[in-house]
Amino acid sequence: MDLRLPTNQCRQDVADFSSEVKIMIKEIYLDNSATTKLDPSVMEEAARAAREAYGNPSSLHRKGREGERVLTASRKTLADLLGVREGEIIFTSGGTESNNLAILGIARRYRRRGNHLITTAIEHSSVLRPIQLLEEEGFEVSYLLPDSKGLIGAREVLEAIKPETILVSVMHINNEVGSRQPIAEISADLKGKKPDLLFHVDAVQSFGKVPLPPGLEGIDALSISAHKFHGPRGTGALFLREGVQVKPLLLGGGHERGLRSGTENTPGIAGMALAAKQSFEGMGQKAAELQEMKKRLLTSLKTKHPWIKINGPEIGEKKGAPHIVNISFPGLQGEVIVHALEEHGIYVSTGSACHSGDTGGSHVLQAMRLSPEEIAGAIRISLSRHTTPEEIENAIEIIHETISWLKQLHEKMGKA
Template sequence: MERFYFDYAATSPVHPEVIEVIYDAMKNHFGNASSIHYFGRDSRRIMDNAKMVFARSIGAKPNEIVLTSGGTESDNTAIIETAFAREKEGKHIITTVIEHHAVLRPMEYLETMGFEVTYLPVNKFGMIDLQDLKEALREDTILVSIMYGNNEVGSILNIESVGKIIKESLSTAYFHTDAVQAYGLETINVKKDFIDLLSTSSHKINGPKGIGFIYISETIHLPSFMLGGEQEMERRAGTENIPAIAGFQKAVEIAQLKKNTRKKDYQNFSNHLLYRLKEGGVEFEINGHPDNRLLHIINIWFKDVSSEQLLLLMDLAGIAISAGSACTAGNINPSHVLMAMYGEKSQRVNESVRISFGIETTIELIDHLADELIRVTTKLKK
């Protein structure tokens, strides 16, 4: 059976050019970047070049880029290390109810350690009320962590306004944003948006898994989340994964080059899919913000159709979509994002699916997806 992938928000296939770069690095550039001989210097050169590319992609400096294993480590570092480094200044943290679990779980952990966390609510579009943020900020607030774009419904939060509000408040809070879903597709400038900490991950943009970076403003210092050697200027211990770093660099370069074209394609894919569903008589509504959203993600409520049954039948038809974040270890649990947006008892919670696009998506595949969605939803309703 031929299979078709529409779950790029969970992970993406590695780009063929990225695979070539990784293979070359594994074969020809195996030195330890901390070694002073030629082989070490060769690996160091690759790593330094990659950091320059990463820094330029978000308007930062190379010395503000710390390589990590991906989004989860970056989020944990930003949140937990900030909390413990600044707990003498205050123990209050602000986040939102729709964050990825890589943010929410560290918050829950910190609450067991005596920290107070304020969880900002969202409206039906998945957006926070900026007035709620203003009222939540206190003199003892040490960190605000608000995601750039939501991984389930795609809503883009107003990061520039958030950064400005924090900057102009009486609080000295650091501003962290989980940009894992937005990075590579949205234009990000950490200086313009007053961002102190930012998390990314390679595998969302056709790079290898197990590599990412955290941006840490040079104006702040956080202790290393990993204990061991003195790599990354003592900010992250462990021998650097040069092949993965080189692959991530190539993925970023391709993403930056193709960004505008991809966004236009993704918008066309969404429009065409919705047109076909409407034409096919399917009863549906879009979850999240209709306009201000990540264009590769579309979350759809199919009225009176179980999302679990829909996923299973679509998989049997060779089509991969999802019901939300892939980080619930395969469990189809009610989405905390949809519950926050529409209420725990809303039909949408158990009748919505996420469809996401990527480099292998074509308009022909969208037609095939639409045909199967029309067929399966009609069957389930009967």
């Protein structure tokens, strides 16, 4: 049974469906892995910094010192939350820049030690693209494949180490399927096998959602991005362990210890610090609540539609993120489902980001060896600490109605 729709026909049918279905709900935003809504108190904090501490933090006068104080306080907040030193936090423009700086900066700086890098096939493009650039510059790269649930084994990482390996980069939580990699285990093993190896972690999807190793033990560099935890967009940070050096990417006035030139985004940084603090408050309780909502969502949909496939770790498994769900509806098109749900105020995303040049859909789902049909029919539903159980109940109902309708429609079309 082929449930795919031709695109034009699809848009018309989705529009017809919207007027047919009577359930009307207010917006339910379930695309929090793409970005989160700015928290009003964070917006106010950023506005306050812009209003009151507008001086350039590098200026010598009082206004400059006010800006500098905002940076110092924000740096301390992030360092305290991570259990690291203030001097180990570098402010950046977000996850992409943090990942680029860590990977390009470390590899180019330590090139004389060796030219081998290890990463995984399921990293975000802001890790994979710089690594591809390094390959063009002559580095050799081992790309580790996940198992069918999107998990990377610590043993596989260890086995990939060579005498010339200088850097290992493994993401904590995968942004598409929510698999949670054993970061603490990996770091312990790495340092045991090759003490001078440097370990970078892309924690963009995990910071403020699940705990990180205390004091980031065994981790040399770690990327975060404010807009993934209800902070402002265009603001992030890179933790860089004292003693670890990077070749900077941005050259100029020597801000951020010369590692990231450019006048600091004081309002964004102030907002990020508050958002970070808020996301760490009651994190365990929130994660348990999210896990419960995720379980409810998956078990209900699976009961109503046993033919669907859940991509990523099993429900309730510790190896799964509490806030990311990825489901394949084989035969349907993820894009069609996204638009049909949008008509009812539900915002989710396709499993595969449609970047230009993408062939065959999501590189993550491909690496997990899903069939082309399963990849084409995948959607990602991502929650945040603002998501409520009531929203999930409504979403279950609408998703169920939408999927049933799409299936019926295709069956009808198949017979016509």
